Amino acid sequence: MAQSPHHLSIKLDKEYISGLRDIINREIESLSLPKSPSYIYEPISYALAGGGKRLRPILLYLTGEALGVNKEDLKYAGLAVELLHNFTLVHDDIMDQDDVRHGKHTIHKKWDTSTAILAGDGIYVLSLSLISQVNVHPLKVIKTFNDAALMVCEGQAYDKQYENDINISMDDYLVMIEKKTGYLIGLCTELAGILAGKNDKVVQALRLFGNYLGTAFQIQDDLLEIFANEKQMGKSLGSDLTKGKQTILSILAREKNYSEWDELNSNFDDMGESIRKQKLFIKENKIIDKVEKMIHSYIDKAISMLDNVPESCNSSLTQFTDLILTRDH
Amino acid sequence: MAQSPHHLSIKLDKEYISGLRDIINREIESLSLPKSPSYIYEPISYALAGGGKRLRPILLYLTGEALGVNKEDLKYAGLAVELLHNFTLVHDDIMDQDDVRHGKHTIHKKWDTSTAILAGDGIYVLSLSLISQVNVHPLKVIKTFNDAALMVCEGQAYDKQYENDINISMDDYLVMIEKKTGYLIGLCTELAGILAGKNDKVVQALRLFGNYLGTAFQIQDDLLEIFANEKQMGKSLGSDLTKGKQTILSILAREKNYSEWDELNSNFDDMGESIRKQKLFIKENKIIDKVEKMIHSYIDKAISMLDNVPESCNSSLTQFTDLILTRDH
Numbered sequence: 001m002a003q004s005p006h007h008l009s010i011k012l013d014k015e016y017i018s019g020l021r022d023i024i025n026r027e028i029e030s031l032s033l034p035k036s037p038s039y040i041y042e043p044i045s046y047a048l049a050g051g052g053k054r055l056r057p058i059l060l061y062l063t064g065e066a067l068g069v070n071k072e073d074l075k076y077a078g079l080a081v082e083l084l085h086n087f088t089l090v091h092d093d094i095m096d097q098d099d100v101r102h103g104k105h106t107i108h109k110k111w112d113t114s115t116a117i118l119a120g121d122g123i124y125v126l127s128l129s130l131i132s133q134v135n136v137h138p139l140k141v142i143k144t145f146n147d148a149a150l151m152v153c154e155g156q157a158y159d160k161q162y163e164n165d166i167n168i169s170m171d172d173y174l175v176m177i178e179k180k181t182g183y184l185i186g187l188c189t190e191l192a193g194i195l196a197g198k199n200d201k202v203v204q205a206l207r208l209f210g211n212y213l214g215t216a217f218q219i220q221d222d223l224l225e226i227f228a229n230e231k232q233m234g235k236s237l238g239s240d241l242t243k244g245k246q247t248i249l250s251i252l253a254r255e256k257n258y259s260e261w262d263e264l265n266s267n268f269d270d271m272g273e274s275i276r277k278q279k280l281f282i283k284e285n286k287i288i289d290k291v292e293k294m295i296h297s298y299i300d301k302a303i304s305m306l307d308n309v310p311e312s313c314n315s316s317l318t319q320f321t322d323l324i325l326t327r328d329h
Numbered sequence: 330m331a332q333s334p335h336h337l338s339i340k341l342d343k344e345y346i347s348g349l350r351d352i353i354n355r356e357i358e359s360l361s362l363p364k365s366p367s368y369i370y371e372p373i374s375y376a377l378a379g380g381g382k383r384l385r386p387i388l389l390y391l392t393g394e395a396l397g398v399n400k401e402d403l404k405y406a407g408l409a410v411e412l413l414h415n416f417t418l419v420h421d422d423i424m425d426q427d428d429v430r431h432g433k434h435t436i437h438k439k440w441d442t443s444t445a446i447l448a449g450d451g452i453y454v455l456s457l458s459l460i461s462q463v464n465v466h467p468l469k470v471i472k473t474f475n476d477a478a479l480m481v482c483e484g485q486a487y488d489k490q491y492e493n494d495i496n497i498s499m500d501d502y503l504v505m506i507e508k509k510t511g512y513l514i515g516l517c518t519e520l521a522g523i524l525a526g527k528n529d530k531v532v533q534a535l536r537l538f539g540n541y542l543g544t545a546f547q548i549q550d551d552l553l554e555i556f557a558n559e560k561q562m563g564k565s566l567g568s569d570l571t572k573g574k575q576t577i578l579s580i581l582a583r584e585k586n587y588s589e590w591d592e593l594n595s596n597f598d599d600m601g602e603s604i605r606k607q608k609l610f611i612k613e614n615k616i617i618d619k620v621e622k623m624i625h626s627y628i629d630k631a632i633s634m635l636d637n638v639p640e641s642c643n644s645s646l647t648q649f650t651d652l653i654l655t656r657d658h
Contacts, residue, residue: 113442149457150454158368310360
C-alpha cells in the first residue's frame with residue numbers, strides 16, 4: 001500500500017475546522033477596507049465581521065489543500081466565495097425581512113434598506129475583485145464564479161416566487177434549493193478543482209459533490225429553522241412557517257394531508273400557538289424521519305461522486321460530510 | 330495633409346447617434362434571457378427594454394470604432410457597460426424612492442422592493458458575464474470594469490451620506506459626482522482604449538476624457554432635474570430639492586446666501602410653492618450661469634485630454650461633447 005500523503009491523515013475534528021475558520025477570519029480582517037465613504041464601508045465591515053460558520057471557504061480550503069492548490073489562490077478564492085455568500089445574505093435578509101443573523105441585527109434592521117442594498121452590492125463587487133486575482137486559469141475561474149452567482153440569484157427568485165404557493169411540488173423545491181444553496185457550495189469544490197488544474201471530468205465530479213452536499217445542507221437548514229435551538233442558530237426560528245416559505249417540511253406535510261396542513265396554515269391569529277400546532281403535525285406524521293432520510297440520500301449521492309475525484313480528497317471530503325450530518329446549527 | 334480615415338469624416342448628427350442606439354437596442358434584445366424564474370427575468374427584461382439614451386455604449390462604440398476595436402468586443406463591452414448602468418439605476422431608484430424612469434414605473438414601484446433588489450443583482454451578474462467574454466486583454470478589462478463598479482457604489486454611498494447634510498462643500502460634491510457618474514462614463518472610453526491595445530498613457534487620457542465628460546454630464550443632470558421639461562426627461566422633476574439631495578444648485582445657492590437658502594429649505598408645507606421659491610432664488614441669483622460655466626469648464630478639460638489620444642478619436646469625441654452640451658434631456 002502506498003504511503004499516504006499528509007492530508008490523508010488529517011483528522012477533521014472541530015479543532016482542525018476551527019483552525020481553518022481562524023485563518024479565514026484573519027484573511028477577512030486583513031482585507032483592510034477603506035474607511036470612507038462610511039455609508040457603505042461601515043456596514044460592509046459589520047457584515048463581514050459577523051461571524052458565521054465560514055463553511056464555504058473551509059470546504060474550498062479542504063478540497064484545495066488535498067489537491068495541492070497554491071496558498072495565494074486558496075486565499076483569493078476562499079475570500080471570494082465567502083463574500084459572495086455574504087452578499088446574498090445581506091440582500092436576502094432584506095427580502096425576507098429577517099432582522100437577526102449570527103446573533104446580531106441584520107444591516108437593514110441596524111441601518112436601513114438603502115444601506116443594506118448598497119452594502120450588499122459593495123460586498124459583491126469586492127468578491128469579484130478578489131476572484132479576479134487568482135493566478136491559475138483566471139478566466140475559467142471568473143466564468144465559473146459568475147455562472148454560480150446567476151444560479152444563486154435564480155434560486156432566490158424561485159424562493160420568493162414560491163412563497164405562499166401551495167402548489168409547489170417536491171421537484172420544484174429541489175430545483176430551487178439546488179440553485180439557492182447547492183450551486184454555491186458546489187462552486188467551492190469546483191473552484192478548487194480548476195485551481196488545481198484538474199480535467200473537466202474531475203472538476204464536474206467535484207462540482208456535483210458540492211451541489212449534492214449543498215442540497216443536503218439546505219434540507220437540513222429547513223429542519224433546523226423549525227426545530228433547532230434559537231441561541232445556537234443565532235436567529236429567531238419558525239419564521240419559515242409564518243412567512244409561507246415552501247420548505248421540505250411544508251411540502252411533505254401537504255403531501256401527507258393537504259387539507260389539514262392547509263387549515264393549520266390559514267390561521268395565524270395566535271402565532272406561537274399556530275407554530276406549536278404545525279410542529280406537532282410534523283412530529284406526529286413522522287415527517288422528520290423522512291427529511292432525515294432525504295438528507296442521508298443526498299450525502300450518499302455526494303460521496304458517490306468521489307469515485308471520479310483524486311483519492312487525496314476522499315478522506316477530507318468524506319469527513320466533511322460527517323460534520324455536516326451531525327451539525328446542530 | 331494625410332488623407333482622413335473614414336471615421337474622421339463621420340458627422341455625429343442625431344441620425345448617426347440614433348443608428349448606433351438602434352444597434353445597441355437590438356443587441357440588448359438579442360440577449361434572449363430565460364423566461365424562468367419569471368420573478369427575476371420579467372423585471373430584468375422590463376428594465377432593459379426601458380429605453381434610455383444608451384449614451385454609455387454609444388460613447389464606447391464611437392471611441393472603439395475610431396480606434397479599430399473588433400466588432401465582437403465592442404458588442405460585449407457595450408452591453409456590459411449599459412447593463413452595469415441599468416443595475417445602478419434599478420438599485421438607486423429604490424434608495425431614492427423614484428417611481429418613474431424613462432416614462433415608465435420603476436421596478437420597485439411596478440413590482441416591489443424585493444423584486445427590484447434581485448432584478449438589479451441579476452442585471453449586474455449578467456453584465457459581468459458579458460464583460461468576461463471580450464477577446465482582447467480580458468483580465469485587464471475585467472479588473473477595470475470591477476474597479477469602476479466599486480467607484481460607482483462609493484459615489485452612490487456619498488450621495489446617500491450627504492443627503493440633508495448642509496455642510497457639504499463644492500469639493501465633496503465634485504468627488505461624489507466623479508465617482509457616481511464620471512467613472513462609469515470614463516470606463517466607456519477607457520475600455521475602448523484597452524480593447525484597442527493602446528498603451529497606459531493613452532488609456533489613462535481616454536479614461537480622464539470620460540471622467541471629465543461624465544462630471545459635466547452630472548452637473549448638467551442636476552440642472553435639468555430642476556429646470557427641464559418633465560415629459561422629455563421621462564420622470565417627475567424637482568425631487569432633488571425636496572429630498573435634501575446635495576446638488577450643484579443647492580451648493581451654489583448656499584454659497585450665495587446660506588441663511589436664506591436654509592430658510593427656503595426648511596418649509597415644505599406647500600411642496601409646489603416651495604419648489605417655485607427655490608427655483609426663483611436660483612434664477613435671481615444667476616446660479617444657472619455659474620453652473621453652465623462649470624459644465625463648459627469640465628468639457629474643456631475633457632477635450633484637453635484628447636492631446637494624448639490617437640488623432641482618429643478627435644473628431645468623434647469632440648462632436649460627442651457638443652451633443653452632450655446641447656442636450657435638453
